[in-house]
Each structure stands twice: as structure tokens, then as C-alpha cells.
Amino acid sequence: MDNAESLQRTLRRARRALQILEEEKVGYGIRIPVDLQIEFEEKQKEVASLEARLAQLQGGTSNSVPDNLPRYSSVFVGRKREIEQCLEALAPEERGWGVAIDGIGGMGKTALALEVAYLAREQAMFDAYLFASAKTTWLSPEGVRQETLALSSLDAFCREFARILGQDEIVRMSDARERRRALLDALRGRRVLLIWDNLETLTKEERNQIAEFLRKLPTPNKAIITSRRRTGESALTIRLDQLSWEEAADMMRQLGQRQFRVERALQQAGVKGQQELYDVAGGNPLALDWTLGLIAQKGYSFNTALKLLRNAAFSSDLYGFLFADAVRDLAATDRTLLSVFVVFFTPATVAALGDVTGLSPTEIRSGLDRLVTLSLVNDLEGERYGLHPLTRNYVTVALGGTPAGTATPTSATQLDANAQRKALRYWVDYAQKYGGSGKDAYKTYDKLEAEWQNLEGIANTLRELSGIPGTLQDREAAQMLIDLENALIQFLWFRGYWDEYIRLGEWRYQAGKGLGKWSDAGWGAFHAAMTHYHRAETDQAAIWADRMTAAMERGGSRYDRATAAQMQGNVAQQRRDWAEAERWHQDALAAYRELGEEEGEANTLNWLGVVAHQQQQYDRAETYYQQALAIAEKLDLKEPQAYISSSLGRLALDRDRPQEARLWYERELTLAQEVGRQDKVAYAQAGLAQVLEAEGRYSEALELAQQALQIRERLRDGNVAYSRGLVERLQQRVSS
Numbered sequence: 001m002d003n004a005e006s007l008q009r010t011l012r013r014a015r016r017a018l019q020i021l022e023e024e025k026v027g028y029g030i031r032i033p034v035d036l037q038i039e040f041e042e043k044q045k046e047v048a049s050l051e052a053r054l055a056q057l058q059g060g061t062s063n064s065v066p067d068n069l070p071r072y073s074s075v076f077v078g079r080k081r082e083i084e085q086c087l088e089a090l091a092p093e094e095r096g097w098g099v100a101i102d103g104i105g106g107m108g109k110t111a112l113a114l115e116v117a118y119l120a121r122e123q124a125m126f127d128a129y130l131f132a133s134a135k136t137t138w139l140s141p142e143g144v145r146q147e148t149l150a151l152s153s154l155d156a157f158c159r160e161f162a163r164i165l166g167q168d169e170i171v172r173m174s175d176a177r178e179r180r181r182a183l184l185d186a187l188r189g190r191r192v193l194l195i196w197d198n199l200e201t202l203t204k205e206e207r208n209q210i211a212e213f214l215r216k217l218p219t220p221n222k223a224i225i226t227s228r229r230r231t232g233e234s235a236l237t238i239r240l241d242q243l244s245w246e247e248a249a250d251m252m253r254q255l256g257q258r259q260f261r262v263e264r265a266l267q268q269a270g271v272k273g274q275q276e277l278y279d280v281a282g283g284n285p286l287a288l289d290w291t292l293g294l295i296a297q298k299g300y301s302f303n304t305a306l307k308l309l310r311n312a313a314f315s316s317d318l319y320g321f322l323f324a325d326a327v328r329d330l331a332a333t334d335r336t337l338l339s340v341f342v343v344f345f346t347p348a349t350v351a352a353l354g355d356v357t358g359l360s361p362t363e364i365r366s367g368l369d370r371l372v373t374l375s376l377v378n379d380l381e382g383e384r385y386g387l388h389p390l391t392r393n394y395v396t397v398a399l400g401g402t403p404a405g406t407a408t409p410t411s412a413t414q415l416d417a418n419a420q421r422k423a424l425r426y427w428v429d430y431a432q433k434y435g436g437s438g439k440d441a442y443k444t445y446d447k448l449e450a451e452w453q454n455l456e457g458i459a460n461t462l463r464e465l466s467g468i469p470g471t472l473q474d475r476e477a478a479q480m481l482i483d484l485e486n487a488l489i490q491f492l493w494f495r496g497y498w499d500e501y502i503r504l505g506e507w508r509y510q511a512g513k514g515l516g517k518w519s520d521a522g523w524g525a526f527h528a529a530m531t532h533y534h535r536a537e538t539d540q541a542a543i544w545a546d547r548m549t550a551a552m553e554r555g556g557s558r559y560d561r562a563t564a565a566q567m568q569g570n571v572a573q574q575r576r577d578w579a580e581a582e583r584w585h586q587d588a589l590a591a592y593r594e595l596g597e598e599e600g601e602a603n604t605l606n607w608l609g610v611v612a613h614q615q616q617q618y619d620r621a622e623t624y625y626q627q628a629l630a631i632a633e634k635l636d637l638k639e640p641q642a643y644i645s646s647s648l649g650r651l652a653l654d655r656d657r658p659q660e661a662r663l664w665y666e667r668e669l670t671l672a673q674e675v676g677r678q679d680k681v682a683y684a685q686a687g688l689a690q691v692l693e694a695e696g697r698y699s700e701a702l703e704l705a706q707q708a709l710q711i712r713e714r715l716r717d718g719n720v721a722y723s724r725g726l727v728e729r730l731q732q733r734v735s736s
Contacts, residue, residue, distance in 0.1 A: 014043065017043055018040070021039060021043055045189030046189050046190075066128040067130075068130060069118065069121075075251055075255060076111050076115050077247045077248075078244065078246075078251075079115070082112060082238050082240070083115060083119065086101075086112070086116040086224070087125075090116070090120060090125060092191070097215065097217045097221075097235050098224055099223075099236045100224075100226075100235045100236070101224065101237075101240055102237065102375055103240035104228060104322060104326075104375040106285060106322050106390075107286070108240060109198075109227075109240055110133075112226075112240060113197065113226050125193070126192055126193040126222070127190055127191050128165060128191075129195075130160075130164050130194050131195040132160045132196060133197035134157075134202050153202070154180070154209040155179060158176075158179050158180055158183050161183060162179070167183070170182045170186065180213060184216055187217070190221060191220050191222075192222075194222070195224045196210065196224070197225075197226050198226060199225055199226070199229070200228040200326070228375045229373050229374055229375065239375075241283075243288075245283075247283075248283055248285075251285065251288060252266055252292065253266075255292050258296075259292075262292050262295050265302040265305075266292075266302070276306065277291060277309070279389070280306060281309060281390065284388070286318075287309060287322075291305045311393075312396065312397040319390070322390060323376070323391065323394045326374045327374075327398075331367070333364075333366070333367040334367050335415045337357065337359075337368065337377075338371060339395065339416040339417065339423075340357055341392075342392055342423075343420060343458060344386070345453050346386070346453050347386040349383060350365060350368070355426060356426045357423075372385070376391055398415045399417050424461065424477070425480065427451075427454060427458040428458070431448065432483065432487040434447035435448055435491050437489070439635070439639075442491075442639070442674075442676055455488065458484065459488075459504060462480050462481040462484065466481055466511055467514075468481075468514060469510050471514075472515065475514075475515060478511040479511070481507055482515075485504040485508040485524065486520075489501065492504065493677070494639075494676045494678065495676055495678060496678035496679065496714060496715050498531055501527060504527070505524045506524065506528050508521070509547065513551075518551045518554040519552065519556045519560050522560055523560070525545075526548045526564070529543075529545045529547075530567070533567075533574060535718050536719075537718075538571065538574045538575060541571050541574065545567045545570075549561075549565075552564045558591055558594075559592075561591070562587070562592055562595070562600065565584045565587045565591070566588040566604055568584040569581045569607060569611075570607065573607070573611050573614070576614070578611055581611045582611055585604055588600070589601060589604045599640065601631060602629075602635075605624045608624045609622070609625040609647055610647065612624060613647070613651055621651055629645070638671050638675050639671070639675045642667075643677075643680055645665070645667045645668040646680060646683045646684065649661045649668060661687060661691050662691045664687075665688045668680060668684040669681065672684055679711070679712075682709075682712050683708075685708035686705060686726060689704040689708065689726060693726075698733040702730040705726045708723050709724060709726075709727050
């Protein structure tokens with residue numbers, strides 16, 4: 001950047017050149033050559049420009065520096081990399097007319113443009129700083145306000161810029177085309193920064209005319225334009241994305257310093273609450289400012305303001321301001337794609353969008369180009385595309401995801417609900433294809449793991465659409481939720497998603513009740529009960545076991561009722577009511593044998609062994625375990641072999657047979673790792689740790705025990721307390 005000394009030298013040279021040109025003019029009298037006159041006028045402009053820039057560096061307030069930059073009323077944080085890029089693009093040696101800043105509404109495009117202009121002024125990069133906006137509205141916590149002074153055409157911009165420059169004769173011209181040419185002529189020999197704000201509100205024709213004007217902008221003049229539409233012009237393009245968490249936290253802190261109510265609310269919310277606000281806002285500065293403004297100006301609590309931000313239906317001012325203009329003129333393909341995106345919770349590929357919509361790659365790419373241009377969809381690395389969280393909220397409401405009795409801000413812009421429904425079905429079909437509970441189903445669980453964020457998001461969407469808990473609102477969504485749970489449930493159990501397992505089980509129970517499908521309701525209750533059982537939450541397990549039994553009595557098969565009996569036996573066993581546990585399990589065993597359900601038979605034999613084992617009836621327990629194992633081996637079922645091996649390992653330890661226990665636990669570990677059942681991996685590791693402890697190999701035992709504890713703590717397994725005690729005991733032995 002130029003400093004005062006270098007500018008002084010350049011100014012002296014320019015003045016000498018101007019003096020020489022002036023002397024040449026005098027020599028020609030009244031017949032001055034046209035080229036000399038033009039050169040003289042441009043040199044005059046250059047001298048004036050240098051004088052104005054020098055005055056800035058020297059701290060003067062020279063009237064020769066036209067400047068109508070508005071002050072940005074809110075705080076400005078971060079964007080250091082973007083600022084650096086902008087300043088580089090505004091340097092006279094850089095090609096291109098300047099910078100185009102695009103992005104969804106509220107990302108701070110205008111704020112960044114002004115911040116760059118202020119910094120450019122501090123460095124005396126230009127001799128004039130001209131700002132004009134096409135913006136017609138602005139947002140406050142009180143709602144959307146209309147701006148009556150906004151410019152609506154290229155000619156309006158030209159008249160405004162000419163007025164600020166003091167070019168009254170240009171302002172008075174009657175021909176718009178001549179006015180544009182005259183303004184471009186007036187800019188030659190100068191270094192003016194033009195800021196064109198919020199061009200997305202103009203028509204396509206007007207935007208094209210502005211693009212043509214900018215292409216003709218004489219160097220070293222530069223421009224910054226802001227728009228929600230990507231321009232693709234010959235300039236540096238910056239797509240403004242969300243603030244980082246650190247930047248957003250700094251913004252919240254500064255807003256708190258301005259308003260005591262905000263500061264107090266943020267303190268009460270703590271870092272966790274502030275992080276939640278950041279996540280819901282998607283790092284959007286306007287959304288953060290608006291939400292905290294509700295606290296400052298309306299006295300809302302933090303949670304109330306956050307609820308309004310989260311729900312687009314209750315915050316029509318904010319969401320309408322951000323998106324209404326952008327979606328108004330969407331084509332049918334665009335609406336379909338936008339509707340499908342709402343059920344992709346990770347970036348989507350063109351191929352995946354094609355699978356869901358049935359559109360050709362060419363149609364999808366054309367639609368994506370338009371949606372990216374409108375800043376409704378973000379284009380990411382690797383040809384992937386995704387939605388901003390606020391866009392997702394808006395589209396959800398546009399698709400009808402609005403609480404009953406609430407006015408939607410998108411009533412005039414309904415999207416493609418059928419496309420959304422097809423996308424939901426796509427993910428349910430995906431889960432059914434790669435999930436399930438067959439003996440080899442675990443081999444495709446990596447496919448589910450890779451898409452778990454999408455599958456979990458779909459489950460939440462289906463629950464919201466169905467209306468559960470409460471009055472059923474969407475039968476198709478409820479059925480899809482049941483299908484999804486049925487496809488995912490073994491994957492969730494094996495891979496250790498126990499919180500999600502219990503949640504989906506409860507939702508299936510509620511959906512099944514709403515549809516009158518009592519078997520489905522019962523199986524959902526079973527999954528909830530089983531999780532509580534394995535976490536040693538016996539009272540909750542009993543509640544869900546009773547719900548399962550009641551549902552299966554109303555509409556379950558004989559097999560369903562047998563499984564309900566088995567679950568009741570588990571609850572009785574955990575309560576150490578041995579006689580009751582034996583009765584329930586024997587009833588289940590008889591039913592399974594009558595039905596020829598050998599896997600159920602093996603499972604129940606293992607549970608009968610557990611009941612005998614806990615009563616120290618070791619021989620009887622071993623008989624049950626061995627009978628169960630023989631069936632599992634005959635059927636080549638690896639997961640049952642794993643948990644039955646675990647039972648036999650525990651029995652060997654209790655009989656003080658560590659070498660025998662080692663063989664069973666090693667077998668369990670191999671099988672559990674193969675099928676991916678995390679809780680059984682932990683059981684095997686803890687069992688082997690006890691074997692190694694008995695052999696005095698404390699360091700090796702401690703490593704395995706710690707691995708088991710880590711898994712059990714994540715699962716909140718009922719054996720976590722035992723694992724902690726084992727780790728502590730081994731740590732003491734290692735250190736002694």
C-alpha cells in the first residue's frame with residue numbers, strides 16, 4: 001500500500017506533468033488539440049485523486065473525498081480471510097473490476113462490504129467512496145421495515161453516484177444511456193470505490209445492465225457488489241458462509257456488552273445454551289442479532305427467543321426476510337430439488353438426488369446451478385450440495401411442517417410435498433436394503449453407519465409428520481417410521497446406539513398404537529424394555545414390558561406373546577424373583593418349541609441358564625447354556641454364539657476355571673467383533689481382564705478392562721459400576 005511519502009512523490013511528479021501540459025495548451029492558443037485536452041483533463045483528475053488520498057492519510061477532512069458510507073449499526077466480527085481477499089482484489093494492479101459478495105440473507109454481505117470500504121479509506125486506496133443500495137426492506141425485532149429510498153435501476157445508481165461526486169450536469173441528463181457513458185468518462189483518471197448493495201432485488205435485465213457497466217469500469221476504479229445471487233462476473237467472488245463458533249461467541253459477547261438484558265441472558269444460558277443458539281442459527285449473524293434483539297427490546301427469555309428462531313412458522317418476519325424473494329420465481333425442477341434437500345441431513349450428490357427424484361443428471365445440474373446462484377443451496381467440495389440450517393427450517397414450513405393453527409410465512413410459495421415424501425421413502429428403503437436382522441445382516445451395517453446422520457434425521461422428520469406422541473396426523477409417515485425402526489433396530493443394538501435404540505422403540509410403540517397395529521406397538525415396547533433391562537433400570541424395564549404384554553395380547557401372534565413372556569422373565573430375573581422368572585421363561589420356551597422357532601428357543605435357554613447361574617446352580621446353568629449353544633451352532637448364528645459364549649465364560653470364572661473361561665471369552669470376542677456387537681465386545685474384554693488378573697498379568701488386564709469400561713460408559717451399560725471397580729483394582733495392582 002502507498003504511504004504518505006510515496007504519495008507525496010507521486011503527487012509532485014503528477015503536478016509537474018500537469019504544469020507541462022498546461023504550458024503546451026497555452027502555446028496552442030484557442031485551438032488546443034483534442035488529444036492534448038483529454039490528456040490534460042485526465043492529469044487534472046489524477047492530481048485531484050492523489051491530493052484526496054493524501055488528505056486521508058494525513059487525517060484531513062478534505063471535501064475532495066466524496067464519501068457517503070453508512071455506519072454499520074451492529075457489531076462486526078471475524079471475516080479476516082475474506083477481508084484480506086477483498087483488499088487484494090481492490091488493489092490497482094489486480095485484474096477485474098473488484099469483488100462480488102454473495103450468500104443467503106443475513107450472512108453479513110453488506111457489513112463485510114462496508115468494513116472493507118472503511119479499511120480501504122484508512123489506507124487511502126481511493127479518492128471517493130460511494131455507496132448505494134437496492135434494498136427495499138430491513139429487519140428488526142419489531143418486524144420487517146420498508147425502505148423508501150432504495151434504488152431500483154442502473155440509471156438510479158448512476159444518478160446517485162454522479163450526485164455524490166458533484167457531477168450535477170450528469171444528473172440532469174435526460175438520456176439514461178448517455179448518463180452511463182458520461183459517468184464512466186468522469187471516472188477515468190480517478191480511483192473511486194463504488195459499492196452496489198443488495199442487487200438481488202433488481203430484475204434480471206437490470207442486473208445484466210449493471211454487469212455490463214462494471215465490465216467497462218475504467219481502471220483503477222473498483223467496485224464491490226453484494227447480492228444473494230451468485231454473479232459469476234469477472235471479479236473476485238466471495239460466498240459468505242456462516243460465522244465460526246469463535247466468531248459467533250465474540251459477537252454474542254459484544255452484543256451483551258451493549259445490552260444488560262442480553263448479557264444476563266447469555267450468562268444464564270451458559271456456553272451450552274449459546275452453542276445451541278449458534279447451531280440453530282447456523283452461524284448466521286442476522287439470525288443471532290435478531291434473536292438477541294428480542295431479548296433486548298421485547299424482554300423475552302433466552303429460551304423463548306431460541307424457540308422463535310427454531311420455528312420458522314412462528315418467526316415469519318425473519319424467515320420471510322431471508323428467503324421469500326429468493327424462492328418466488330423458482331421453476332418446478334428447482335422446487336422439487338429444494339423439497340428433496342430437506343431430507344438430506346448430510347451433503348447430497350447428483351447421483352443420490354437422481355435416485356430420489358428420477359430426474360436426469362442434466363436436469364439436476366441445471367436446477368442446482370439455479371439454486372446455488374440464489375444462495376438457497378451451498379455447493380461443497382467433491383460435487384456435493386447441502387442446505388443451511390435456516391434454509392432447512394424455511395423449506396420444512398413451506399412443505400407443510402407447521403404446527404396446527406399457525407400461519408405459515410411461505411403460503412405463497414408452496415414447494416413439492418410429493419418430492420419430499422419420495423425422499424423420505426428413499427431413506428426408508430435404504431435402511432431396509434442394508435439393515436434388518438437376518439444372520440448375515442451385520443455385513444451391510446457399514447452402509448447404515450455411513451448414512452446414520454441422514455437416517456436419524458429422517459426418523460425425527462417422520463415422527464414430527466406423524467404427530468406422535470398425541471393424535472395421529474399422518475398415517476403414511478407413522479407407517480414409514482415403523483418400517484424404519486424395524487430395519488434399523490438390530491444395527492442400533494449391535495453398534496451401540498442404545499439411546500437411539502430406545503428412542504426409536506418408543507416412537508414405534510406410539511406409532512403402532514396410533515395405527516392400531518398392536519404387534520408393531522408391542523415390538524417397539526420390547527426394544528425400549530430391553531434397553532432399560534441391560535442398563536439395570538428395572539422399574540422402567542417393567543413398565544415397558546407390561547406395555548409390550550398388553551399390546552401383544554391385543555394384536556400379537558403366538559410368537560409375539562412368547563417374546564413378551566420372555567421379557568417378563570428378564571424383569572423378574574433382575575428383581576431376583578427366581579420362581580417368577582423361571583415360570584415366564586418356561587412359558588416362552590414351550591411356545592417357541594411348539595412354533596419351531598429355534599433361535600427363540602436358544603435365546604430362552606440362555607436366559608434360563610442365567611436364572612440358574614445367579615442361584616449358583618452351576619450344573620443346571622451349564623446344561624441350559626450348552627443346549628442353547630448347540631442350537632446356535634446348528635443354525636450357524638454367530639451373534640447368539642457370542643452371547644452364549646459370554647455366559648459360559650462367566651460360569652467358568654465363577655467355578656474358578658480361568659483357563660476354560662479364557663477360551664470362551666476369546667471365542668466371544670472374535671464373534672462379537674465380527675458381527676460388531678459392542679456390548680459383547682466389552683463383556684469379552686472384561687472377562688479376559690479377569691482371567692489375566694488371576695494370572696498376575698495386571699498391565700495387560702488393565703488395558704482390556706479400560707477398553708471395556710469405555711464402551712460400557714458410552715452405552716450406560718448396567719455393568720459399568722463393576723467395570724469401574726475392576727479398573728480401579730487393577731490400577732492399584734499395577735502401581736504397587
